Amino acid sequence: MRDPISDKMQEGVEEGAFPGGVLLVWYQGQIIHHAAYGHACLIPRPEPASCETVYDLASLTKPLAGVSAAVVLAADGRIVLDDRLERYIPELRQKELSQSTLRHLLNHATGLPAWRPFYERIAPDGGRLREKTLEERRRALYNAIHHEPLLEPVGARSVYSDLGFILLGEMLERVTGKDWAALCHGEVFQRLGLEGLFYMSETGPTGGTSLRHRIFAATEQDEWRGHLLRGEVHDEHAAILGGVSCHAGLFGTAKAVLTASQVWLSAVRGDVSPLPRKWAREFVHRQKFAPGSSWALGWDTPSTGPAGEPSSSGQFFSASSFGHLGFSGTSVWMDPERNLIVVLLTNRVHPTRKNNLIRQFRPGLHDTVVKTLMG
Numbered sequence: 001m002r003d004p005i006s007d008k009m010q011e012g013v014e015e016g017a018f019p020g021g022v023l024l025v026w027y028q029g030q031i032i033h034h035a036a037y038g039h040a041c042l043i044p045r046p047e048p049a050s051c052e053t054v055y056d057l058a059s060l061t062k063p064l065a066g067v068s069a070a071v072v073l074a075a076d077g078r079i080v081l082d083d084r085l086e087r088y089i090p091e092l093r094q095k096e097l098s099q100s101t102l103r104h105l106l107n108h109a110t111g112l113p114a115w116r117p118f119y120e121r122i123a124p125d126g127g128r129l130r131e132k133t134l135e136e137r138r139r140a141l142y143n144a145i146h147h148e149p150l151l152e153p154v155g156a157r158s159v160y161s162d163l164g165f166i167l168l169g170e171m172l173e174r175v176t177g178k179d180w181a182a183l184c185h186g187e188v189f190q191r192l193g194l195e196g197l198f199y200m201s202e203t204g205p206t207g208g209t210s211l212r213h214r215i216f217a218a219t220e221q222d223e224w225r226g227h228l229l230r231g232e233v234h235d236e237h238a239a240i241l242g243g244v245s246c247h248a249g250l251f252g253t254a255k256a257v258l259t260a261s262q263v264w265l266s267a268v269r270g271d272v273s274p275l276p277r278k279w280a281r282e283f284v285h286r287q288k289f290a291p292g293s294s295w296a297l298g299w300d301t302p303s304t305g306p307a308g309e310p311s312s313s314g315q316f317f318s319a320s321s322f323g324h325l326g327f328s329g330t331s332v333w334m335d336p337e338r339n340l341i342v343v344l345l346t347n348r349v350h351p352t353r354k355n356n357l358i359r360q361f362r363p364g365l366h367d368t369v370v371k372t373l374m375g
Helices: 004-014 058-075 102-106 118-122 126-131 134-146 162-176 180-192 236-240 254-269 277-284 358-374
Strands: 020-027 030-041 198-201 218-222 227-230 250-252 322-326 330-335 340-346
Touching (some): 004 030, 004 358, 020 254, 020 358, 030 254, 058 102, 058 162, 058 277, 058 322, 058 330, 102 162, 118 134, 118 236, 126 236, 134 162, 134 236, 180 198, 254 277, 254 330, 340 358
Antiparallel strands (some): 020 030, 020 340, 218 227, 330 340
16 A cells, blocks of 8 residues: 655655655654655765664754753743843843843844854854864854844844844853753753754764764755765854854754654643643744744744745644744644644755755645545
């Protein structure tokens, strides 16, 4: 009997949406699909993907590390969502960002732009990145964001922003007095019982992670750094920060992403979870102050695009669903009503980021999953 889900994934490989990937579907307490397709690497020679392939999770780092850290610290009373950022980062006083709250930041409504190529100014030649110390690079990047002019007033509109989440990382480091790697592994991963997520820092994997038998999916043939990236963070600003950041940099398998996602879904549903239900629900609830925004607090919710294009979750995920995408070709979507998690990890940026076919592929995959489950 043909499997529509496998057929759809194979179609993604054959039509060039990504070289390879792993799809994991968890439904009502059971893994009902966990399979690898295509290749983990195409150059210098093809290597097949497997269910144990480690992927650069890109912006899945935002919810799995950054938002998880924020919810833990908020539940502990160490941060307050409606406090202005200047309380935590005094350098923001007298700057446009001084009016922004942590809630604005998590909702991508600070007025900051989505991205700026600050890395080109800090390290014009990525191959010589380490000629500046990590602390010099960190301070240069944080300072650039502190002084970045806002596109519009705080709270006027949600614009998905890497810069905002880099700022979130700086803020949470200051609150805890810990660097980001120590904060994540101590305050988030150990506390929430998460295993298998780690950063590839300039000194090696974080959290005492062993690389024995680990196979990494390759990402881009990177012009800035002058080599193929494999087991090295793809995002340039995460590289500036030594591979360890709140906005990008996590690595993991599909199973590791599932484990982290289950913590969130269980809390939102009111099942047993180390995350407090009240706070988890607050963070996945769509905010109202930015007109037309689909964003909750660090998590996205289903929506149609400005031109009527479908949500990346497809047509059938419930309105209470929440999820996130990663630039490297990764995503996770969760549906509390169906008790469903879909994890898709690919390396669609291998060997170049110019391939955007996954945008059309992903909604159809989610539709196929739900239709198959519903019979």
